[in-house]
Amino acid sequence: MYKKNKFILLTALFTVFVFTITSMIKPVLVHANDNTSSTNAENSNQYSTFNLADIDVAVTVPNNLVTFTQNVTSNNSYLEKIGAEDVEQLRALMKVNNVYLEIIPKDEVIYEILVSGKEAPNNYINFNEMDKDTLESQFQHYVDTWANIANDSVTETITNSFIDTLNGTHYYVTDITSVANNEVTIYVRKYYTIMQGKAISFAIQTNQNELTQDMKNQLKEIVSTAEYKEIKKSWRDTPFYTEILSTVLSLLIPILILSLITYLTIRSSKRKKRM
Numbered sequence: 001m002y003k004k005n006k007f008i009l010l011t012a013l014f015t016v017f018v019f020t021i022t023s024m025i026k027p028v029l030v031h032a033n034d035n036t037s038s039t040n041a042e043n044s045n046q047y048s049t050f051n052l053a054d055i056d057v058a059v060t061v062p063n064n065l066v067t068f069t070q071n072v073t074s075n076n077s078y079l080e081k082i083g084a085e086d087v088e089q090l091r092a093l094m095k096v097n098n099v100y101l102e103i104i105p106k107d108e109v110i111y112e113i114l115v116s117g118k119e120a121p122n123n124y125i126n127f128n129e130m131d132k133d134t135l136e137s138q139f140q141h142y143v144d145t146w147a148n149i150a151n152d153s154v155t156e157t158i159t160n161s162f163i164d165t166l167n168g169t170h171y172y173v174t175d176i177t178s179v180a181n182n183e184v185t186i187y188v189r190k191y192y193t194i195m196q197g198k199a200i201s202f203a204i205q206t207n208q209n210e211l212t213q214d215m216k217n218q219l220k221e222i223v224s225t226a227e228y229k230e231i232k233k234s235w236r237d238t239p240f241y242t243e244i245l246s247t248v249l250s251l252l253i254p255i256l257i258l259s260l261i262t263y264l265t266i267r268s269s270k271r272k273k274r275m
Contacts, residue, residue: 049225052100053233055117056196060225061103068102070094081109103222111206111215113222120199127170127193139163139172142192146174155179166224169193175211187211189219195228202226 049060050069061067066078074087082104084090094102101115127135139161149156160175176188187210190203204211204219 050101051231052115052117053231055100055198055200056228056231057115057117057198057200058225058227058229058231059101059115059222061101061222064106066104066106068094070100078104078106082112110208111204111211111218113202113204113219115200115202117198117200120194120197124194124199126195126197128168128195130170135163135170142172143174146176153181164191166191166220167226169195169226169228171223178205189216191219191223196230200226200228 047060047062048067049058050067051058052069066081068076068078068082068090070091072079072087072090076087079085079087079090082090082102094100097116098118099114099116103113103115105111124138130138143158143161146156147158156176156178158174159177162173164171164173171191171193174188174190174192176190178186178188180186184207186205186207188203188205189211190201192199192201194200202219202223204215206215
């Protein structure tokens with residue numbers, strides 16, 4: 001009876017240990033970001049919140065979408081879906097373009113959502129601190145500046161624009177048609193705001209015939225979750241940490257399981273010999 005109870009205890013302890021380790025590694029493998037949290041227990045299996053410390057914004061994303069941050073690791077199983085053969089190159093591209101979160105569908109990648117940001121221009125204040133006239137005046141200047149862009153690589157045209165307020169935050173919203181020199185047409189909807197001294201953009205883009213209403217609604221849902229607040233950067237929030245952690249733990253778990261199986265097999269053999 002004692003041996004049976006001891007076996008049950010060892011198994012239970014090992015299960016708790018594996019569960020703890022898996023909980024630690026889950027954000028690294030699934031979301032490529034250890035700085036995530038769930039809004040509440042009821043929604044924990046439906047949504048994940050990404051605390052983007054560099055741009056002081058928290059964004060909540062449905063778990064039926066795939067997400068990449070600047071800490072994406074090489075063992076992320078969805079890298080092929082975005083054509084990323086080299087994870088280092090993906091990290092570099094995200095950094096160069098100030099992209100902190102990339103979101104795609106799990107099945108067919110017919111669109112992508114990019115959350116990007118940088119320090120706001122010195123002559124701009126937070127949109128929520130502007131009066132209505134200033135907000136609209138700055139909006140017109142914003143649209144006029146980006147209305148028509150043409151260079152050797154791309155031609156962009158704003159086809160629609162308006163101001164929207166989501167969850168108490170004002171946004172400049174633009175629909176853009178972008179034609180590259182390879183004649184590929186990209187359709188974009190972008191939400192732009194300045195908060196916490198940061199210029200933040202949420203953009204959805206597709207190379208399909210157009211942006212569908214479902215795509216626009218998906219972007220709007222994500223933008224509506226944005227919380228602008230000071231976020232302290234975790235010492236774990238680095239590519240080196242997440243890469244090493246995911247590699248070590250992915251090797252450690254199988255070894256521990258094999259060790260437990262070997263231990264239990266040996267114990268069982270000894271008991272049989274004694275009998």
